[in-house]
Amino acid sequence: MSVHVAPVTSSTIVVAVDVGKTSAVLLVTDASRHRLVGPLEFAMNRSGLTGAASGALGAVPASGQVKVGVEAAGHYHRPVLDHRWPPGWEVLELNPAHVAEQRRVQGRRRVKTDVIDLEAITELVLAGHGHPITDRDVVIGEITAWASHRRRRVATRTATRNQLLGQLDRAFPGLTLALPDVLGTKIGRLVVAEFADPARLAALGVSRLIRFAATRDLQLRRPVAERLVTAAREALPTRDAGIARQILAADLVLLANLDHQIQATEAALGSLLPRSPFATLTSVPGWGVVRVSNYAAAIGDPQRWPGPRQIYRASGLSPMQYESAHKRRDGGISREGGRVLLTV
Known part of the structure; x- marks a missing residue:
C-alpha cells in the first residue's frame, strides 16, 4: 500500500464505496467516525452513481477534505474510479486483500457484509492508505x-x-x-x-x-x-x-x-512502453517488449509499492520464517501472495 499525498486531518471526510456487479453501497464518514450519509445503496449506472455522489456532496462541510475510497473488484469498480467526482476530491483504490485484513483486525474475519466492508475501507483511508488514481494509470x-x-x-x-x-x-x-x-x-x-x-x-x-x-x-x-x-x-x-x-x-x-x-x-x-515507468527495463538483456509488458501488467503503478521487497512477497516468492522464544526456523519459498499481483 502506498501513502497518498494529501495527509489525513480532522476535517477529512471519507466516502467509502463497496462496488458490486449491478449495485454499490456508499458510506460517508468524518474523521471522528461519525456517519454523515448511508449506508446508501445505488444502482451501478450513470444516474445511480451521480445521485449517490450528489448525496455525499450535500453532506460534506465547506471546509471538508474529501477522500473517496473504492475497493478494487476486478473491473466492476473501474466506472466508480473514473467517475467525474467533485473538484478537489481525492480518489483512492484499495486492495481487497487489505480490506479483508482490516476486517480481521476489527475482529470480523469471518463476517463479511457491505457495511463491514465500508467500515474497513473507511479505516484504511483514515489510516493514510490507498492508491491514488493518476494519469499514468491510463497508460x-x-x-x-x-x-x-x-x-x-x-x-x-x-x-x-x-x-x-x-x-x-x-x-x-x-x-x-x-x-x-x-x-x-x-x-x-x-x-x-x-x-x-x-x-x-x-x-x-x-x-x-x-x-x-x-x-x-x-x-x-x-x-x-x-x-x-x-x-x-x-x-x-x-x-x-x-x-x-x-x-x-x-x-x-x-x-x-x-x-x-x-x-x-x-x-x-x-x-x-516508452510512455510508461517501465521503459528502461527493455535495456536489460533478455527483456523484450513482451516480457516487460507482462511484468508491467502484473505490477501496475510502481508507486503503490513501498519497495521491491513487497513486490517479491506479492509474487509468491517470500521465504518462510518462524521465530518463537529466540528459536528461529527458516524454510523454503512460500506460497504467500502468488495471485496478489493479478488482483491489486
Whole structure:
C-alpha cells in the first residue's frame, strides 16, 4: 500500500464505496467516525452513481477534505474510479486483500457484509492508505489490457496449432518426421498450405518444388526438398484425409489471423512502453517488449509499492520464517501472495 499525498486531518471526510456487479453501497464518514450519509445503496449506472455522489456532496462541510475510497473488484469498480467526482476530491483504490485484513483486525474475519466492508475501507483511508488514481494509470491500464489480450491470443494460437498438426497427421502422414518444426518454418507453412495432399507433392518432384518455392521468395535447399518429396511418396493414405484437409485449410486461415493480431498487439505494446515507468527495463538483456509488458501488467503503478521487497512477497516468492522464544526456523519459498499481483 502506498501513502497518498494529501495527509489525513480532522476535517477529512471519507466516502467509502463497496462496488458490486449491478449495485454499490456508499458510506460517508468524518474523521471522528461519525456517519454523515448511508449506508446508501445505488444502482451501478450513470444516474445511480451521480445521485449517490450528489448525496455525499450535500453532506460534506465547506471546509471538508474529501477522500473517496473504492475497493478494487476486478473491473466492476473501474466506472466508480473514473467517475467525474467533485473538484478537489481525492480518489483512492484499495486492495481487497487489505480490506479483508482490516476486517480481521476489527475482529470480523469471518463476517463479511457491505457495511463491514465500508467500515474497513473507511479505516484504511483514515489510516493514510490507498492508491491514488493518476494519469499514468491510463497508460498502465492500456498496457495491461493489451498484455492480457496477447496472452489470450497466444493461448488460442497454441490450441489452434495443436489442432492443425492433428489434422496434418491425417492429411499428410509422415510430414512432421521429414520437417519436425512444420509451422515454425516458411517452407513448412508453404507445404501445409499448398501440398496438404502428399500425392501433389510427390508428382511435383524435387526440382519443380525448389522452383515453386523460389517463385514465393523461399530458398529451398535440395536435401530438404528431397526429404519432403520422399515423405510425400512414402505417406500412407487415410480414409479421413479429405475432411482433414478441409479442416486444415480453415485452421490455416484462423492461424494467420491470430498471428496478425498478436503482431498488432506487440506493436501497440511497443508504442506504449516508452510512455510508461517501465521503459528502461527493455535495456536489460533478455527483456523484450513482451516480457516487460507482462511484468508491467502484473505490477501496475510502481508507486503503490513501498519497495521491491513487497513486490517479491506479492509474487509468491517470500521465504518462510518462524521465530518463537529466540528459536528461529527458516524454510523454503512460500506460497504467500502468488495471485496478489493479478488482483491489486
